[in-house]
Amino acid sequence: METAQSKISFTINGKKVERRVRSSMLLIDFIRNELKLKGTKPGCLGGECGACTVLVDGVAVNSCLYLVINVDGKSVTTVEGLSGEEQSLDVVQLSMVEHGAVQCGFCTPGMVMAIKSFKSQCDHNHHTPDREEIKKNLEGNICRCTGYVKIIDAVEALF
């Protein structure tokens, strides 16, 4: 039988969440409006810009194109999950800071999450990517300030 509401249970940034949600609710709306985690940015809301990128089971996805009911049983990580009061910045964030890869900052959380996913995948395959591969893997993230050079430098320095 079809339902307008669904019960979901998943972890976000290591914490378990159980809620009843509207079945058609988007993951980005749940993260920003229900959990009040505002690090995940709404940009184009159509999968073009990558500002809303989060990790679902470690893989980068656009949270604006993902139904929250489909994270049931999964693990979600947002930019808030990479650092906290007791935890220093993640290596990806540190590299971005060191290389001056942040200007206005709006794309940065999505960029960081996309890079995080890419780095984990490369580490898993014991692979060192070249600049072309780095560019290819950031094609879903738009930055209107930096011209990308320093972002790519920051990723290259991770390997």
Place this chain on the structure above:
Amino acid sequence: MDFRTISPQTTEELLEAIKQNQGKHFRFGAGYTDLIPELEMQMENGLIVINLAKLKDSNFTSIFLSEDGIRIGALTTMTDVLSNKHLQKFPVLIEAVESFASVQIRSVATVGGNLCTASPAGDVSCALVALGAVSEILIANGQIRTVPLTEFFTGVKTTVLKKNELLRSVLIPHQKSAERILSGFIKIGNRNSMEIALASLAYHITTDKNGIITSAGTAVGSVAETIRYTESACEFLLGKNMDQLSEEDKETFADNVLKYANPISDIRASAWYRHQVLWNISKSIL
């Protein structure tokens, strides 16, 4: 955006959901990378979405070798295709997937979604048509019917699928053993990333040890109402020696490809440009 959902976990539950809702307005959701933007643009009243994301049926979710070929489940993602070892022997398919959207979208968008969206610009669909793939359609009564992808698309965003059916998988039939393979996907766009093709050409051509062309599959995208298999261009190549094609042969091949193009002028490119560029890329592959 507001709709109700049904999330079947088994094939039985899925078939039941399809049967129960024949009198209602429903759509299938898999990767949602096309459905959500479409519904955000224009919501459909009283919509029920049959959510396929939780379906556990390996016929839908896996890629596996069988006696008759390689079967790709409709719910396999683009990333699954890229990492599958059996599919590496089809550069046309791999290149089409690599040219598709972004890494975030490739991780969730499904092969079946690309086919059922039936966009004339569908990259992966175009490659599968060139490979002579066959759609395997599950009917609500549990039976399967097969339709070659060359007959699957009936118009812009329309397919042969009836309301009580959905795409379960596509089969790439086993190819003749080949000495040499000329296989690839050319996508013309205004930029390299996140692009929708202005024109595209998928090709998979094999030769024997003497260079004689033993099989040829080419398909075009974004130049007609649907993706089209360019049959007469393929037939023209059969039996010819790949290494001894004259300039005239290459031009005749390109002329044949163009027979299937009926492009329109729109915001992205003119019909004239699409014609010219398709002829040039067709000639360039030989």
